[in-house]
Amino acid sequence: MTADGIVGEFLALKAETDADLLAMQCGDFYEFFAEDAEFVGDELDLKVSEKSSHGSTYPMAGVPVDDLTPYLKALVERGYRVAVADQYETDDGHAREITRIVTPGTLLETTDPTAQFLAAVVDVDDRYGLALADVTTGEFLVTTTASAAEVEAELHRFDPAEVLPGPTVRDDALLDRGETTAPVIDYDDAAFAPGRAERRLRDHFGAGALDSVGLADRAGVAAAGAVLAYVEETGVGVLDALTRLGTYDTGDHLDLDATTQRNLELTETMHGEREGSLLATVDHTVTSAGGRRLREWLTRPRRDRDVIDRRIDSVAALVEAALARDRVREVLDDAYDLERLAARATSGSADATDLLSIRDTLDVLPALGEAVADSRLEDSPLPAIVDRPNRERAASLRAELDAALAPDPPGTVTEGGLFQRGYDDELDDLIDRYEAAREWLDGLADREKARTGITHLQVDRNKTDGYYIQVGNSETDAVPESYREIKTLKNSKRYTTDELAEREREVLRLEEARGDLEYDLFCELRERVADHTELLQDVGRTLATVDALASLATHAASHDWTRPEVVAPGPLVVEAGRHPVVETTTDFVPNDLHLDTDRGFLLVTGPNMSGKSTYMRQAALITLLAQAGSFVPARAATVGVVDGIYTRVGALDELAGGRSTFMVEMEELSNILHSATEESLVVLDEVGRGTATYDGISIAWATTEYIHNEVGCKCLFATHYHELTTLADHLPRVENVHVAVAGDGGDDGDITFLRTVEDGPTDRSYGVHVADLAGVPDPVVERSRDVLDRLREDRAIEARGAGTSDGTTQAVFDLGSGDFQRTEEDDEEPLDPATESVLAELQETSVAETSPVDLMARVREWQGRLDGEE
């Protein structure tokens, strides 16, 4: 094919696909042309050369066929979708077609141990269907819900690598809320049609599959069908990896909205770092599958007490039995990622080393069985967990692999050397003949030296000349007549003979036959392994589960955590509780917490920086950890199961998202007030702060009443609005607690943060002290103290009337009530315009939002105006 034709063909194939880039095979290379070449040249630092076509030149960049995978991975991990066109032989030359599209959600070759979900969301008949498939492990989950917030929360939990919104949800806010940074692909509308989707699901998973997993909802079917269709387009093998369909009900798990997952820093901190998150703190797993399991438990804690208790029973046993725990972890350390290896076997991408890894990991199961047979673990649920997979089938698969594979097989599966002797008679025979021919060749140099008397003679092989006899120039006169010269080098000549040529042909033929036969045998073996996918997934899950349990136990033992008593919905009582992450970096002061039916709502006050947020998050995290099946950081804890944890904490900078912080705050509050039930735990940190003081107080006030009277859930509410503390006198379940400090924070008085939580409201706010600590310039701090003193003295700003010689007070704006109070005698008289205007401005002035300096300047200006100055 001409050069022109190649670029033309590339552009035609590119027009066929909606992938971002195309890699087209041209002989031994995959080439990118035109814009794609420039793009990959930049992204991957590939050399870009020029190719001429139709009189113009096109950029061209290529990678050797065997090296494509790492380049593909690099592109896909940056979020691009890459189509691959392979070349195949035809009767009159060769042709090319797109054989697969590699995308972030369907990349089998990933080396990142975290789960890689492809998600589809669709809305049918007012319900949302969400399907999540991880082709690297074969996991395929479907759920349906009527709530957009729940879809959002699930997307945040599963953190998909790629999202396919159905036609009706493409413009939905739920996809641009920043819940996912994954590429969002507008995929073929038809794939989401429920009828078509259902047929596709039945074809792939079998006619009865939908009924047996209880997938009836059209929205769920549509989402699952779209995922299948998409995966199918990306390559046939990848689709085969999806073996197990499952459904789940969002009600099985603790409801954690997306904001709460972020606020509680479950898997990453507010700054997007893993380090410092709850997961990073408690993760001591030794396998990547165990790490995935632990992440799943922390992001999807349970509501079912039986499940929770079983996990905690296992953790407790492992906490007690330190030696057995170490042994369990040591045994698990030898395990590879079986779920992923199973998917590689099913998709046909596993090589011999992968099958050996499967063999070695199957070995871990009996060893783990022995480790949990320890007397201190035998009464726990652990032996039953390890017994769940079929041990006999696992042992026989292991034995089959062990008998088949060579101990140190090559990385390619087409060149032989994969199998042990004795595995296959035909192969053994081929190998015997091959080795005999090789032996003849290996001995040839010595035999020829002896026969001819030539000393500088060697036999070797290279790509262009094949096998040859090489003789140094000084002795070429002595070569026998049977030698045929094939090449002259500077110091030597190369020869062949009829017999050497014949043997060479034989060796090559045998090599090829061996390679072909081993490849066929290997594919058969790999398929037999793929037939055991479910078994491998069972074993993989078991190892991951035990690893996650041992990790929780390791953390509990090393940080002195305690077993929580998990009870039916009800109280949350914590004795000497700590924050699970903060305690690892700080000399932490433990705190008690008591929330029950008589005392379900705590108003938490205290100076800035005293530890209010930490205290409240600690309560949420202790509940979450208990429901994940973990021990908790406390001396003792009773945790009443909750159905959801909802938090609204300090405003994040969401201005980049185009919404004002106060709007975000109110949207989050709205979601909480709509979602929380009597059995939820709600944590509110300074709700109402983002607006004018009196609006803020009013919203906080009404929120407290609503949660107390209507929702009736457990709630912790931190506030700087001292006014709210009086609510404890009116609402029976509301109590005040405060984080204590020593010192009054007054003029120069320093305060010491005690970090202890005590009953009753705090008396001061100490904000000026924190301003001082933060390095606000001295004049401002001092001035603030003056202003504060005055405000405290008067709790009022006076408006003095003009024209009254003695300057008697005419109207007082009372900061406590937020009302104007006038003196009796002035009431009759109409106000003069100056007073009117000052009062109007005064009414509009927000004390909280005006700096003390401005405030004083304004007051001075008002006084001037009232005194008749211009």
Ligand SMILES: Nc1ncnc2c1ncn2[C@@H]1O[C@H](COP(=O)(O)OP(=O)(O)OP(=O)(O)O)[C@@H](O)[C@H]1O
């Ligand atoms: N019990 C504790 N023991 C030790 N250190 C703590 C404790 N509680 C909080 N801290 C530390 O005190 C600092 C302030 O805590 P936090 O952010 O919870 O205060 P806050 O009262 O919510 O502040 P603000 O009102 O300004 O938001 C943090 O650095 C935290 O690590």
